[in-house]
Amino acid sequence: MATAHAGEKQEGARRRLSVERPDLIRGLVIAALLAIALLVLPATLGSDWIKTLTSVAIYSVVAAGLVVLYGRVGMISLGQIALLAIGTWTATRLSFATDLPFPVLILVTGAITCVIGVLIGLPALRLSGLYLALITLMAAGAVNVVLTTINFPNGGGGFTGRTDAPNLSGLKPVARPDVAGSDVAYYRYTVVVCALMFLLALVHFAAKPGRAWAVIRQSEPAALAGGVNITLYKLWAFALASFMTGVAGCLLAADVGAPTVYGFPNQDSLTMIATALIGGIYTLWGAVVAGIFMQLVPFIFQAEWHFNPNFLLIIFGVGLLQVLLTAPGGLADQLPKDLAKLGRLIARPFRKRSAESKESA
Amino acid sequence: MSSVVAFSVFGVDWVFLKPYIVLGLALGGVYALSGVGIVVLYKATGVLNLAFGAVGAAGALITYWMINHTSWPHWLAYTTCVAFGGAVNLLYGVLFGPAFAKRDPLVKMMGTLALALILLGLMAWRAPAGGAFVRVLTLPSTDHSYTVFGAVVNLTQILALAFAFVLTVVTTLFLRYTRLGTAYRAIADDREITSTLGVPVRRVEASAWLGSGLVCGAAGLLLADLYTSLDYSALTFLVISSLAAALIGRLRSLWVTMAGGLIVGLVQAILTPYSSVTQYRAAAPFVLSIVALLWLGRKRVVVFSPTTR
Numbered sequence: 001m002a003t004a005h006a007g008e009k010q011e012g013a014r015r016r017l018s019v020e021r022p023d024l025i026r027g028l029v030i031a032a033l034l035a036i037a038l039l040v041l042p043a044t045l046g047s048d049w050i051k052t053l054t055s056v057a058i059y060s061v062v063a064a065g066l067v068v069l070y071g072r073v074g075m076i077s078l079g080q081i082a083l084l085a086i087g088t089w090t091a092t093r094l095s096f097a098t099d100l101p102f103p104v105l106i107l108v109t110g111a112i113t114c115v116i117g118v119l120i121g122l123p124a125l126r127l128s129g130l131y132l133a134l135i136t137l138m139a140a141g142a143v144n145v146v147l148t149t150i151n152f153p154n155g156g157g158g159f160t161g162r163t164d165a166p167n168l169s170g171l172k173p174v175a176r177p178d179v180a181g182s183d184v185a186y187y188r189y190t191v192v193v194c195a196l197m198f199l200l201a202l203v204h205f206a207a208k209p210g211r212a213w214a215v216i217r218q219s220e221p222a223a224l225a226g227g228v229n230i231t232l233y234k235l236w237a238f239a240l241a242s243f244m245t246g247v248a249g250c251l252l253a254a255d256v257g258a259p260t261v262y263g264f265p266n267q268d269s270l271t272m273i274a275t276a277l278i279g280g281i282y283t284l285w286g287a288v289v290a291g292i293f294m295q296l297v298p299f300i301f302q303a304e305w306h307f308n309p310n311f312l313l314i315i316f317g318v319g320l321l322q323v324l325l326t327a328p329g330g331l332a333d334q335l336p337k338d339l340a341k342l343g344r345l346i347a348r349p350f351r352k353r354s355a356e357s358k359e360s361a
Numbered sequence: 362m363s364s365v366v367a368f369s370v371f372g373v374d375w376v377f378l379k380p381y382i383v384l385g386l387a388l389g390g391v392y393a394l395s396g397v398g399i400v401v402l403y404k405a406t407g408v409l410n411l412a413f414g415a416v417g418a419a420g421a422l423i424t425y426w427m428i429n430h431t432s433w434p435h436w437l438a439y440t441t442c443v444a445f446g447g448a449v450n451l452l453y454g455v456l457f458g459p460a461f462a463k464r465d466p467l468v469k470m471m472g473t474l475a476l477a478l479i480l481l482g483l484m485a486w487r488a489p490a491g492g493a494f495v496r497v498l499t500l501p502s503t504d505h506s507y508t509v510f511g512a513v514v515n516l517t518q519i520l521a522l523a524f525a526f527v528l529t530v531v532t533t534l535f536l537r538y539t540r541l542g543t544a545y546r547a548i549a550d551d552r553e554i555t556s557t558l559g560v561p562v563r564r565v566e567a568s569a570w571l572g573s574g575l576v577c578g579a580a581g582l583l584l585a586d587l588y589t590s591l592d593y594s595a596l597t598f599l600v601i602s603s604l605a606a607a608l609i610g611r612l613r614s615l616w617v618t619m620a621g622g623l624i625v626g627l628v629q630a631i632l633t634p635y636s637s638v639t640q641y642r643a644a645a646p647f648v649l650s651i652v653a654l655l656w657l658g659r660k661r662v663v664v665f666s667p668t669t670r
Contacts, residue, residue: 076471078474123654123655127657129467130409130466130467130470131654134409134650135608135651135654137601137604138604138646138650142646142647145641145644146641146644148640149641265594267481267598270474270477270481273474274474274475277471308485308489311482313485314478314479314483314486317475317477317479317480317481318475320472324461324464324468324471324472324475325460
């Protein structure tokens with residue numbers, strides 16, 4: 001008993017002292033990818049591509065919100081794009097009304113969106129997950145209606161910040177941060193902020209909320225018996241996802257400059273959750289894949305191949321069915337496994353041959 | 362004008378509101394019957410069908426195409442819409458129903474979301490909505506109009522309301538008094554035990570899919586007429602109003618669902634003439650559902666969602 005305890009202690013000490021190898025490799029891979037995203041891509045790609053990659057980064061943060069909600073807690077929100085629109089609207093309004101520095105604007109937008117998101121989710125959180133999904137879908141519809149009516153601010157006065165007879169030449173877009181005026185610089189700025197959002201999510205996963213979410217996802221009765229405040233931690237997850245989405249909305253506002261309601265069609269809320277599931281809802285890598293599916297793939301289809309990107313909806317639908325039925329981990333989980341399998345398959349003849357040659361020798 | 366005696370109750374001019382009330386009851390009727398279709402399918406199979414609107418919209422588009430681009434008789438086109446709804450739902454139910462049967466209700470719902478996406482993609486691909494081009498689908502029943510309580514009502518509007526009522530009555534009786542209806546209720550309680558009792562669970566579930574699919578096709582047809590234009594995106598998302606009705610009925614009670622649908626339709630339509638809120642009236646399902654949820658959650662009972670698998 002005593003020796004086992006000592007062994008455990010030793011093991012714990014070793015774990016504290018040294019970074020484990022998989023973690024090290026993962027860290028290096030992330031650093032390398034970030035370096036490529038920040039340094040190599042802007043140097044090699046054209047301006048269209050950089051703009052698209054900016055949206056990829058923004059939408060992957062929205063998808064990361066879904067990873068928190070569904071992947072960690074088991075709640076589905078069908079209204080994340082509507083929440084993104086709320087964030088964008090808030091940022092646009094604040095940008096015209098105040099002279100807040102951009103980082104502060106990001107935080108304030110995130111906070112406001114967080115409050116709105118929580119208010120939407122609050123009535124449903126005590127009921128089963130189905131009700132939350134329904135209420136967020138309806139909220140998405142309602143937000144779309146309201147935004148179609150009041151439209152995005154264009155520099156006017158009043159609450160809506162919209163003037164009906166805008167002097168088009170006098171309109172200025174949403175201000176970007178001073179350090180990131182150009183598209184390329186703003187792309188880098190976005191990637192850094194988005195990386196910080198991913199880090200925020202990771203910190204949550206590793207800390208107390210992450211553990212509480214894990215219990216809730218496994219079994220709510222067990223969580224209740226274990227003294228976890230279910231409503232609080234569900235609300236926390238919803239608040240975190242809304243905050244991240246609000247931040248993404250702020251980044252989007254300054255990226256687009258003059259956002260319109262057409263940028264947030266109703267069906268995007270549905271494709272968002274579909275691509276998040278296809279990308280892989282249980283890891284943040286999946287969120288990146290989802291961002292690519294949401295923004296980069298349609299761009300490639302439309303701009304490069306002149307192909308109607310609506311066709312992608314069908315592929316997303318089929319992909320969603322496949323993910324739900326056979327590969328719940330999505331691409332982020334399945335692709336490495338399949339690649340490893342493929343590698344073994346390719347390696348098999350060689351290995352057999354070397355074994356044979358050894359035998360004959 | 363002098364013949365119209367304007368009377369007002371609670372400061373509201375009811376004569377002025379009459380046409381909107383008629384429209385609201387008609388739309389509410391379609392929401393109600395869609396809501397009932399959704400609730401029955403949910404009760405029998407545990408699937409909350411998000412593709413309800415998309416299937417109806419696709420059916421209505423096919424009808425539109427048959428009427429405007431072929432010389433086939435019109436009744437065939439209308440029947441096709443209803444049959445299409447039934448066929449698509451049945452196909453989905455038979456192909457994917459069993460695979461999803463033991464999964465979490467959320468996962469089942471996401472499966473129908475996939476169906477909705479596929480249909481949306483097909484519609485956007487094959488029948489894109491382009492600029493000023495508007496598709497209009499008018500049922501022959503719309504040409505017959507009557508005067509009821511001083512308001513002009515057309516036959517389609519009467520049909521929508523009557524259909525909702527009849528469907529609710531028939532479904533309630535069906536669930537209560539027929540063998541198949543009893544099987545539905547048994548499956549809703551426990552699928553496994555029901556199957557050990559010798560009920561052909563898969564066939565019963567398939568029949569639920571078929572039934573709700575037929576309702577779905579009919580709802581699509583009626584909505585395409587009642588709603589000013591056949592816009593597949595709008596029709597797809599009109600599922601939101603039906604879901605609100607289903608939610609008000611707690612995904613359980615058919616009668617409350619029907620009432621919920623009528624209320625959603627009425628509130629939306631009655632707000633139309635008031636310029637300060639008319640633009641926001643489409644948010645009515647959301648607001649009413651929030652109110653319903655607050656009402657449902659008032660007992661502060663902790664409801665566990667089933668374990669995610």
